[in-house]
Amino acid sequence: MAGAEKLPIVYVRGFASDTAGIDKVVTDPFYGSTRAPPTSVSVRTTSRTSTSSRARCCACTWILVNGGQELFSASHDTIPPDSIWVHRFYDTSATTWGKKPREFRLETAAQDLLKLSRRSGRSPGRRVSIWSPSMGDLVCRCLVQKILPDLGRDPADWVAKLFTYGAPHGGITFDAGFGLLERLRDRTGINGAEIFGPERTYEYLTPCRRTHERGSGKIFRDHLGDTVSWSG
Incomplete structure (x- = not known):
């Protein structure tokens, strides 16, 4: 579209599961956002990387990594x-950086x-557009529904567009187990998957001033609604 506003795009990837999955993800400078050539994937861009090296890696695409x-x-x-x-x-x-890994939250x-x-x-214009598949959208929704409101800021002043696909907006449930598998997942937090349960979802999508409203699962589902995209 002629004259359309150009804004920086931020890519937020999806769920990586356990430590082994996280370690595999971080070896890709593009976090799975594109199929980079093997020579690019095998080299991490660090804070010590020279400007010229970084330019060779990103010059044609303006993809800026790490x-x-x-x-x-x-x-x-x-x-x-x-x-x-x-x-x-x-x-x-990740465990591959030579530092003690921090628990993902x-x-x-x-x-x-x-x-x-x-x-x-x-x-x-200062604002950005965000592209996020799968669990990445939950990170984005936490930003616009909780983090920014808790800071007293209008999300529309920071995020112009949020495009999501394949996101578990309503959490994740299983056809089998009569709810037992969900309760086991949410109680044990296996591989960090409790983020797809109702209690954790309510916590990270609800501003602090409203956390006292926590109630039944029905309230939780009403709170989520059917929203699958957001644009300011």
Whole structure:
């Protein structure tokens, strides 16, 4: 469309399951957002990567990965509106960086998404568009429904468009087990999958000022509604 507004795009990937799955995910600089050539996938862009190396990796696509995003942001007063940013929220939970991994928490991923949006949104208009499949949308919804409201900020001032697909907006249930499998998952938190249960979903989608309203599963389902996309 002629004259359409160009905004930076932030990619937020989906669920990686256990530590082994997380370790596999973080070896891909693009977090699965594209099928990069093997030579690119096998090399991580870190905060020590030179500007020229980063440029060779990202010049044609403006896809900025990992530490390269911080370097680019620090060295530019404005951000190209046609840039793509990868939210690498699983990095701190991986064992492959030589540091003690941090337990993954969806609210922390949403807070880090706000920080990334601040960096990538330093362009005319400041707002960003977010593209998120699967569980990535729950991270995004936590940002716009809880993190920003808790800070007293209007999500529409930060996020222009949110495109999601294949997202478990209503949680995940099983046809078998008469609810036993869901209760076991939510009680044990196996592989972090309790984020798809009603209690955790309510926690990370509800602003602090409304957490006292927690009630039955029916209230939870009404709270989620049928929303599958959001645009400001």
